[in-house]
Amino acid sequence: xxxxxxxxxxxxxxxxxxxxxxxxxxxxxxxxxxxxxxxxxxxxxxxxxxxxxxxxxxxxxxxxxxxxxxxxxxxxxxxxxxxxxxxxxxxxxxxxxxxxxxxxxxxxxxxxxxxxxxxxxxxxxxxxxxxxxxxxxxxxxxxxxxxxxxxxxxxxxxxxxxxxxxxxxxxxxxxxxxxxxxxxxxxxxxxxxxxxxxxxxxxxxxxxxxxxxxxxxxxxxxxxxxxxxxxxxxxxxxxxxxxxxxxxxxxxxxxxxxxxxxxxxxxxxxxxxxxxxxxxxxxxxxxxxxxxxxxxxxxxxxxxxxxxxxxxxxxxxxxxxxxxxxxxxxxxxxxxxxxxxxxxxxxxxxxxxxxxxxxxxxxxxxxxxxxxxxxxxxxxxxxxxxxxxxxxxxxxxx
Numbered sequence: 001x002x003x004x005x006x007x008x009x010x011x012x013x014x015x016x017x018x019x020x021x022x023x024x025x026x027x028x029x030x031x032x033x034x035x036x037x038x039x040x041x042x043x044x045x046x047x048x049x050x051x052x053x054x055x056x057x058x059x060x061x062x063x064x065x066x067x068x069x070x071x072x073x074x075x076x077x078x079x080x081x082x083x084x085x086x087x088x089x090x091x092x093x094x095x096x097x098x099x100x101x102x103x104x105x106x107x108x109x110x111x112x113x114x115x116x117x118x119x120x121x122x123x124x125x126x127x128x129x130x131x132x133x134x135x136x137x138x139x140x141x142x143x144x145x146x147x148x149x150x151x152x153x154x155x156x157x158x159x160x161x162x163x164x165x166x167x168x169x170x171x172x173x174x175x176x177x178x179x180x181x182x183x184x185x186x187x188x189x190x191x192x193x194x195x196x197x198x199x200x201x202x203x204x205x206x207x208x209x210x211x212x213x214x215x216x217x218x219x220x221x222x223x224x225x226x227x228x229x230x231x232x233x234x235x236x237x238x239x240x241x242x243x244x245x246x247x248x249x250x251x252x253x254x255x256x257x258x259x260x261x262x263x264x265x266x267x268x269x270x271x272x273x274x275x276x277x278x279x280x281x282x283x284x285x286x287x288x289x290x291x292x293x294x295x296x297x298x299x300x301x302x303x304x305x306x307x308x309x310x311x312x313x314x315x316x317x318x319x320x321x322x323x324x325x326x327x328x329x330x331x332x333x334x335x336x337x338x339x340x341x342x343x344x345x346x347x348x349x350x351x352x353x354x355x356x357x358x359x360x361x362x363x364x365x366x367x368x369x370x371x372x373x374x375x376x377x378x379x380x381x382x383x384x385x386x387x388x389x390x391x392x393x394x395x396x397x398x
């Protein structure tokens with residue numbers, strides 16, 4: 001045996017160092033492959049037809065995306081559109097910068113565009129969520145850098161961040177994997193991931209062939225619900241799902257029903273809206289020739305008038321809130337509500353649904369709002385998530 005002058009202890013130490021070096025080289029090689037794979041994900045350059053130009057994912061209630069598109073066309077003069085989910089979601093290009101488009105929507109909120117999100121990044125979808133979790137997180141970290149650079153927003157350092165991932169259909173494992181990867185990256189960078197009242201929203205739409213991502217503030221989004229789909233859990237004993245419409249109107253329009261004293265509910269039966277107002281401590285006068293739900297009869301805060309609203313006289317300044325959700329002709333409903341406005345105080349709130357029974361909803365809305373505008377300030381017209389073939393008008397009496 002040849003003696004190199006090293007003792008047994010020294011030789012063991014050299015072998016340990018050698019093994020650590022080989023292990024680190026292997027790990028580095030694996031990480032290099034992984035990040036090379038991440039960076040090889042194909043980014044898509046969305047075609048631009050205008051200068052300036054910006055791209056958006058626009059979501060509406062099912063069957064109303066064409067009206068959302070027409071609203072934007074009239075507002076911006078022209079646009080390009082491609083359907084992502086038939087009848088309810090489209091990728092649209094507008095002839096305006098992102099800043100200009102957002103400012104215009106904040107001044108004149110769209111009626112049918114339930115949710116509008118910017119597209120700051122688009123990538124090819126192929127197999128993105130099928131690899132290891134750490135690979136997807138590395139990819140989301142790169143995307144987050146791009147989104148921050150494009151939007152000027154940050155998702156770390158104590159920022160409250162919501163992550164919205166949707167595909168337009170049933171929830172999938174791919175959605176869950178991408179959502180969890182973004183949350184992990186955000187939390188490691190010091191951000192706080194939340195479900196409600198975020199400061200920043202990272203929003204991702206999974207299309208058939210591509211994934212579209214954007215970043216915006218809560219104020220720009222107009223809703224902290226994914227796709228603007230505000231959902232409520234049905235309660236035991238709930239009279240009707242119509243209650244959800246009034247709940248959504250309260251949140252969307254920034255109202256507080258408990259602040260009202262006396263409400264007039266026109267066409268109240270079976271009492272979905274009345275029940276919510278009673279829960280908030282409001283005295284309610286409910287008018288309807290049909291029967292109210294038995295659970296409401298005898299409520300100390302309820303005055304039930306079992307007659308047609310057209311035959312009911314009202315005292316001036318009797319109510320500070322008027323609500324109406326009737327399945328009548330929009331113009332006939334408007335005529336009746338306008339007559340009953342005599343009983344509403346100046347500055348009182350009026351919430352009315354407008355049924356879109358005909359083939360020209362935009363014309364119907366113009367005609368009806370013109371009627372109301374002579375008697376009340378129209379603060380907002382919006383097709384809420386819980387509206388079906390209708391919109392909700394939020395007004396204040398002159």
